[in-house]
Amino acid sequence: MKYVKYFFLLIVSLSGVILFTACGGQDEKKTEVRLAEVTRSIFYAPLYAAISEGFFEEEGIDVDLTTTWGGDTTMTTLLSDGADIALVGAETSIYVYAQGANDPAVNFAQLTQTDGTFLVSREPVEDFDWDDLKGSTFLGQRAGGMPQMVGEYVLKQNGIDPHEDLELIQNIDFGNIPSAFASGTGDYVQLFEPTATQFEEDGVGYIIESFGTESGNVPYTVFMAKQSFLDGNEDTIERFTRAIHKAQLWVQEQPAEVVAESIVDFFEDTSLETIEQVVIRYRDQGSYAESPLLQEDAWYLLQEIMDEAGELPMEVSYEDLVNTEIPTRIMNE
Template sequence: MNTYNASIKPTAYILPVKEEFPLKNKLKTSLFSLFSIILLFSLAACKDNGEEKKETVKPVRVAEVTRSIFYAPQYAAIEKGFFKEEGLDIDLQTTWGGDKTMTALLSGGADIALVGSETSIYVHGQESRDPVINFAQLTQTDGTFLVSRKPIDNFNWDMLKDSTFLGQRKGGMPQMVGEFVLKKHDIDPKSDLNLVQNIDFANIASAFSSGTGEFVQLFEPQASMFEKEGKGYIVASFGQESGHVPYTTFMAKQSYIKDNQDTVEKFTRAIYKAQQWVQETDSKEVADVISPYFEDTDASIIAMAVERYKAQESFALDPILDQAEWANLQDIMKEAGELDSFIDHQTLVDTSFAKEVSK
């Protein structure tokens, strides 16, 4: 009796337990499935958001006419993340010369060019169907310095007479400004000195270093490097002599600006942020930030060059290319014999983006 009752109790007790496990398993399975679905949707949403963010990053190919500390705000805009903040990914290439830079822009090898504004006038003179438009100014004075082979305590521009002077490429802003300044000091570049301007832009510094010429027109950091190495001595600034001029400007084909207005505005805003940052920041800190672009140049030289450019207001404080600067540019071009007729400001300059971001 006891054995029977004992065997019945476990059986009666076990039956509900067998019924309970399938229910729990079903519930666990349902919850797991639900959790999996939620997780998959979450991952998909994250992926979609990631892809959406990735898609909003706009690549922009920029061709700069040369690599110079003169363009410090551009490098600062990249290194400080100002372009990145605007959703732009900058692909920077150095094209070494105005003709090569403009070729890259016109052929579609670059979206935006950083080059002298005179190049847009040359393209306009060829009656291009897709003119090149200046939309953001980076520098507002000439960026070259007059370097003498020997130290001169009391420099006078008359000292250039009867000398051999290594100028820049004919028709380019450095050369035109150089001639403009010489004439300002009653020196005829064609008859009062031996003007050498058949040396390729990238080789002018090395030509002077090897012994050619008594004076040379150089950008930074070459000018300060020569001074430190005892190869030359800065005796004057063409930027201080020439006044404000749209020396280097960001420009693009009219069709690109029309199809990418949002991108152009973001680009200009990043440049404006960089212009303000460079102006408000100690030159040594600016030098530290842009040093990756000048790996072979001593940090003290970079800082010295930045300070020189800031002192003579070479870095534009905003990206607006105004009418007075445009007129000064054409006066210089006309004096150099490179301009047949004046071109209205609004024909090749669009200040709408610069004015919008500078508000």
Template structure:
């Protein structure tokens, strides 16, 4: 009888030993699903893809669902309608929402890129130093009116003595997804392109990168993770975890080799050669496009407002404290290594 009782006790203890680890805080951590809508698929967003593939979101207990919603208007519509929780898009979209009188502002909480990501591509090779004045009188295939690429492009052109609406034959009526195809088909002498398309065009002899709009327009909150204020207020813990994962990816992208970064994001560009991805990452990192942390600096915010004002897209200066929340990014910068 004693042996039988002792056997039962031992068996019970063994079962408890198996149960207790399974019930530890780390294993009981609830997984929160987060739906992200990115404005486009681009090597420009390498830290985001790295955060997913390297498991940084998963480490924070987040199940991330990523959808590409082409264009700032579509991305913001998805966010406002509840189709996504977090948008990766230009900060100008949050300002447009505010200008329309929204009672639930869209708040920028983690910056990912800090320069424009487009390049000036010429159909023909340019011998010697590029002279911006050579653009006068040419046909320029630009971006959508009111979008950040076009506004930053116009800012850079004006900075270099070019009035885009007087000195150029400016084409803006082609959908974003078809701009590269239109140029490759013979439309325009110059075009504004993101990577990796710019590098692909160079390798195929379809165009040549002659200037960077990112360098010319300076630092600004170009692509930022944002959410409705109501969502942030209700899901502060999730936003904190999200920003921590992003910060870890931002740290890694600054120190990893270009090949390592390319390998980590290659699955998001299945039709792009590895060397093209590497060249694109190298170009963006060299010019400081990847933000080193999620903090949206006020000086960068003011540069954005200046650019929007110059493009005639700003009704009034948007309040930094209303549309920017650096609380989560500041904590992540201090704690995530």
């Protein structure tokens, strides 16, 4: 019996070694993906859920997430090989392509499909009409960025000439726009969440309209990679996209409070209640894409919006800068 006991202990010990080695082997097989996000926003909730809920881990991916603050910086980081994948507005890929890039940035998965800004007034407004903006001072976003282009597009669709019918202020840095409005600049302002909701909670301003619902579906924020990276790492891109799609479905299915609890650690200065409210607002207006597949009509609406703003350097075909094969495979699984 003594020898049987020792034999059993030996087997258990060896099993532990084997299990440890196997686990270590799995860790070693994880693929690190360097991801640069254009900003940190509840607008990107499915991305953070993919991390916190372990969807990337399930696909053998270890995401190294960096916030690069701004479209220009994010694209520079991607093109200089400082990141493998960028989360940024699809318009940046058009700007790069128009400059004759030999290794263009290709969009392979959509994360948000509407604009994420809201029209906020200084005073409460009942029965708002877009004509109310005529003669007002409007604090907009910087020229050439998607928020400003969509903002101008929506104003024009509602019969407002942003350069004739109101005083348009767009020379304030993105990060200083909220404080400028809070200190008294402008009658109306175009704001992202959670600032818009926080302004309502503090009585600083009042959300009266959504640019996202007014503009229609556009590939507002997408995951993109250089063509060379896509060609050499198709399996990694496919696993990455599968994790994102899992998170997209999860965010749609879960109660807003569960989503908020999942991503709260990414927003240390925002209360759980505010995050929940923002998730509800974005989800209700269809901002979170339910599919990673960037639609062709949305691609050309994006270019129409850019053209209206005088920012479209050239028309680029859907086939040139949108990879549909990978997200289609994921959707058909």
